[in-house]
Amino acid sequence: KAGVTQTPRYLIKTRGQQVTLSCSPISGHRSVSWYQQTPGQGLQFLFEYFSETQRNKGNFPGRFSGRQFSNSRSEMNVSTLELGDSALYLCASSLAGASSTDTQYFGPGTRLTVL
Amino acid sequence: AQTVTQSQPEMSVQEAETVTLSCTYDTSENNYYLFWYKQPPSRQMILVIRQEAYKQQNATENRFSVNFQKAAKSFSLKISDSQLGDTAMYFCAFAYYGNNRLAFGKGNQVVVIP
Numbered sequence: 643k644a645g646v647t648q649t650p651r652y653l654i655k656t657r658g659q660q661v662t663l664s665c666s667p668i669s670g671h672r673s674v675s676w677y678q679q680t681p682g683q684g685l686q687f688l689f690e691y692f693s694e695t696q697r698n699k700g701n702f703p704g705r706f707s708g709r710q711f712s713n714s715r716s717e718m719n720v721s722t723l724e725l726g727d728s729a730l731y732l733c734a735s736s737l738a739g740a741s742s743t744d745t746q747y748f749g750p751g752t753r754l755t756v757l
Numbered sequence: 758a759q760t761v762t763q764s765q766p767e768m769s770v771q772e773a774e775t776v777t778l779s780c781t782y783d784t785s786e787n788n789y790y791l792f793w794y795k796q797p798p799s800r801q802m803i804l805v806i807r808q809e810a811y812k813q814q815n816a817t818e819n820r821f822s823v824n825f826q827k828a829a830k831s832f833s834l835k836i837s838d839s840q841l842g843d844t845a846m847y848f849c850a851f852a853y854y855g856n857n858r859l860a861f862g863k864g865n866q867v868v869v870i871p
Contacts, residue, residue: 673857675857675858675859677859677861684861684862684863684864685848685859685861686861687858687859687860690857690858692857697857698856698857698858700858730800732802734802734859736857738857744857745792745804745807746804746857746859747804748794748801748802748803749801750799750800750801751800751801751802
């Protein structure tokens with residue numbers, strides 16, 4: 643099976659712009675979660691989508707949003723970019739049913755640099 | 758938010774030797790899951806091992822094993838017969854039962870020396 647894929651792998655944006663990152667889960671996986679990784683804050687949970695619905699949300703401002711499509715692919719959007727948004731954004735997918743904790747498999751990440 | 762603590766931010770180990778990474782967590786729940794992930798220089802996060810809190814038996818995956826002490830809220834990872842490919846950042850992670858949200862520790866950098 644193909645693993646989790648994320649596009650693009652690298653992005654450079656300027657402050658004030660917006661950006662959209664994409665994640666395609668492993669075939670058959672219905673849950674997609676997003677994490678932000680920075681040297682200072684480490685790995686932080688952004689949100690989780692399951693069956694096109696946001697099931698969990700971390701403590702990030704409303705500038706961070708996401709969605710999931712019927713084929714389980716997910717996108718996250720960051721509007722009005724700030725320098726502090728520079729990070730590695732990781733996507734993870736899992737089978738996870740309605741109420742379960744399933745092993746998450748991570749993609750290679752998108753490296754976002756905000757200038 | 759869930760707290761996961763990893764000490765010893767950087768450790769070096771000789772090839773073929775054993776290294777143990779420590780992790781403690783804070784929860785009042787009884788049912789949860791614990792994970793160790795490794796992130797090599799490629800930045801790809803890879804699952805190493807998973808432990809269900811309701812299982813008393815410690816999980817093992819080839820050269821990787823854990824020492825799960827539920828009462829002490831401790832979850833250490835032992836890497837036996839270290840190989841050069843084990844060089845990576847290792848993250849301990851926690852998830853509540855029925856929840857996919859992972860809380861990660863700050864990570865331990867492991868460097869395997871030939």
